[in-house]
Amino acid sequence: MSALPDHARRRFLLGTGALGATALLAGCVSNTPPTQANPAPVAAGGDNVAPGPPVTIGFSAPAADHGWMAAMTTNARAQAELLPDVTFRPTEGSADVNQQIAQVETLINEKVDVLVILPADGKALTAVGRKAMDAGIPVVNIDRVFDSPEAYRVWIGGDNYGMGVNAANHIAAELGRRGVTNPVIAEIAGTDSLPLTQERSAGFRAGLAKHGLSVSRRVAAEFTVETGERQATNLLQAASRLDAVWNHDDDQGIGVLAAVESAGRNEFFLVGGAGSRPMMERIKAGGSVVQATVLYSPSMCSSAISLARLLGQSRGMSDLAEHEIPRSITTYSAVVTRDNVDQYLDVGFAS
Incomplete structure (x- = not known):
């Protein structure tokens, strides 16, 4: 990188x-x-x-x-x-x-x-x-x-709960913009045993609930390309229709997108997580199900x-004004879209 x-x-x-x-x-x-x-x-x-x-x-x-x-x-x-x-x-x-x-x-x-x-x-x-x-x-x-x-x-670290909330807020706004009612929303989580995954999922549920929405289908991968592809394949086979998907991690997202392309599905939009440069480049180029990614930079x-x-x-x-370094610093999970992707390309990482 x-x-x-x-x-x-x-x-x-x-x-x-x-x-x-x-x-x-x-x-x-x-x-x-x-x-x-x-x-x-x-x-x-x-x-x-x-x-x-x-x-x-x-x-x-x-x-x-x-x-x-x-x-x-x-x-x-x-x-x-x-x-x-x-x-x-x-x-x-x-x-x-x-x-x-x-x-x-x-x-x-x-x-x-x-x-x-x-x-x-x-x-x-x-x-x-x-x-x-x-x-x-x-x-x-x-x-x-x-x-x-x-x-x-x-x-110093990321805001896992806030990451989930911001993903939910973006998805709710986009579904509203598209006029989608009774949406089918899916979540592809990371490793479920990790607190960070639990926090991201909790934030996502809470964020959706504010908009009267909920997760319809959920699978958990393990932050790897292989598990991302396997779990996304399972999700797509089980759901004949999806409107929005949040994938927790852009590295496992490589496998998720492989499964999506293999299945020939494009009726939904996908929001990624962490902010890899390949995902940002897809967002900028357009023509993909990937519409946004939520930073965990x-x-x-x-x-x-x-x-x-x-x-x-x-x-x-x-x-x-303080003379000392603060005790803790939590970074912000901005949502990167086609409108602002150029602003964030400098922090995109190689997958």
Whole structure:
């Protein structure tokens, strides 16, 4: 996947943003001197673009056996390369939890300044996260949250429930635009045993319910191309008519679309999940059942590296008045359609 410098600069930590600019403008035009009741504008983090003290960031993530997961590591590396004051120390990705724990322990023993950890299993890696924190090494926990808040300094991740809600809102609006009554709505979920899948499905049900709609048919794949194709085939065979489908994951969506094309079905529209570049390109081109995708962007990993840098330099975020990095940051699951796809192509990941 390509590096994302424009996104990193535009959307997150690097540079002065609208809030900071507004504060500066307010300070320039106000004729009222600062008082306790009317304090001067604050930008506690200072200029985050300016180089600071050198920081060594250790990074650990699972094996890149999935397009989204591969993009997480790619984004982390690309963001670190943009920062001249950062030394990036990644471990080799592994699907084995015990191996990931051992790799993190090695980084702790090497006394890196900050750790960025995307755990294969949040519960299993909680103890090693606490070990790092106890050793005075701040931990940036990405996406799969540790069991204890004592195991991390800041968490950054996606909004699985909100992802489901936004998918539902888009589907309801599109069905209304098309004048479809009594729609047959299907859901192709990810791995049902995972909390993230459960949260996405709960948000989808709640979002549809607000519009007086519900899921008519549901199958669960396992975030792979093979299971996506198999479960979509089962769904299409069981349902002679569909009006809308939400597929939780664009990687498994490759298999879903293979099943759709094999069955020759096009009477419905499909909304994807996560925001892969191939899905965005289909959306832009038109002529496909794919009409939208709901972001769960691996750009969060770029932001995690920027957060780690600021933690290592004891800086806050320049657009915020607080002197410290926030405790948690939840990314937003925007809906990407043909109308706005050009705005989001820079965060699309390879499937």
